[in-house]
Amino acid sequence: MKEKLERCFKIRLLLTGKCTAKCSYCHNEGQTKSANLLTLEYIKEIFGKLESKNNLPDEVILSGGEPTLNKQVKDIAKFLKSKSIYVSMASHIGHTDLLEPVLPYLDELKIHLDSFNHDEQLKSMGIPLENIINSINLAKKYPVKLIVNHPLINQTKTVEFIESARKMSLDCKIIEEFGNINNIGLDDVDWNKNGYFKYRCNGFKHVNSSHRLFLKRCDVSHDRERTLFIGAEGIRSKLEVKTSIKDIGKMDKLVTVI
Numbered sequence: 001m002k003e004k005l006e007r008c009f010k011i012r013l014l015l016t017g018k019c020t021a022k023c024s025y026c027h028n029e030g031q032t033k034s035a036n037l038l039t040l041e042y043i044k045e046i047f048g049k050l051e052s053k054n055n056l057p058d059e060v061i062l063s064g065g066e067p068t069l070n071k072q073v074k075d076i077a078k079f080l081k082s083k084s085i086y087v088s089m090a091s092h093i094g095h096t097d098l099l100e101p102v103l104p105y106l107d108e109l110k111i112h113l114d115s116f117n118h119d120e121q122l123k124s125m126g127i128p129l130e131n132i133i134n135s136i137n138l139a140k141k142y143p144v145k146l147i148v149n150h151p152l153i154n155q156t157k158t159v160e161f162i163e164s165a166r167k168m169s170l171d172c173k174i175i176e177e178f179g180n181i182n183n184i185g186l187d188d189v190d191w192n193k194n195g196y197f198k199y200r201c202n203g204f205k206h207v208n209s210s211h212r213l214f215l216k217r218c219d220v221s222h223d224r225e226r227t228l229f230i231g232a233e234g235i236r237s238k239l240e241v242k243t244s245i246k247d248i249g250k251m252d253k254l255v256t257v258i
């Protein structure tokens with residue numbers, strides 16, 4: 001059992017609580033929306049400790065808030081890459097100039113996008129679609145896996161969204177939000193009828209292309225057994241539990257739990 005859990009050990013680094021988007025459903029990983037920057041220095045300290053215990057994670061997710069607003073994001077990604085860790089980043093990618101320096105050090109970019117319709121996207125997130133398309137075109141020049149994360153809000157619009165993503169060769173992850181606030185769940189959509197067949201747990205493929213679709217329920221049990229959350233506000237083994245960031249000793253306990 002321990003071996004299995006260690007194989008999927010992930011750390012989500014909450015690089016900042018700040019974000020330039022304005023999604024109404026944002027839970028911001030349980031953080032406040034202040035800047036609260038996580039520093040490279042502190043990350044090095046934590047990863048030095050993990051490495052000495054031979055317990056480096058399989059994947060690190062750079063997250064936030066909006067991680068590109070942390071000026072050290074490139075150096076943080078570069079440091080993690082030097083440890084041969086799979087590095088992914090969850091971002092709204094609305095700031096192409098801030099994204100560009102990080103791209104060489106990313107294995108995967110999880111793009112938060114609400115709509116491929118210009119007006120709807122601006123209304124929903126406050127981030128212009130043109131900025132996101134520019135960032136996607138830039139990212140495609142790098143060997144980075146791209147996936148768009150999309151909240152399930154409206155069945156018809158989500159199906160249209162998936163079709164647009166497929167035309168752009170962007171895999172999708174459809175997320176049922178915390179508490180299913182939109183009263184529509186992943187089980188309410190007939191994925192087969194919309195051209196997708198299940199090929200693995202929560203994974204679907206399009207019948208006539210290589211396009212992939214993943215489904216995720218975002219609830220309070222979200223990744224709790226596999227993911228450690230580290231931010232300037234504390235270290236957590238699950239979203240609702242915080243501990244002092246100054247007490248590195250507690251890290252041992254949290255890692256042992258995982």
Ligand code: SF4
Pocket residue numbers: 019020021022023025026027028064065066091092112
């Ligand atoms: S992009 Fe993410 S962090 Fe920013 S407001 Fe939207 S949900 Fe929150």
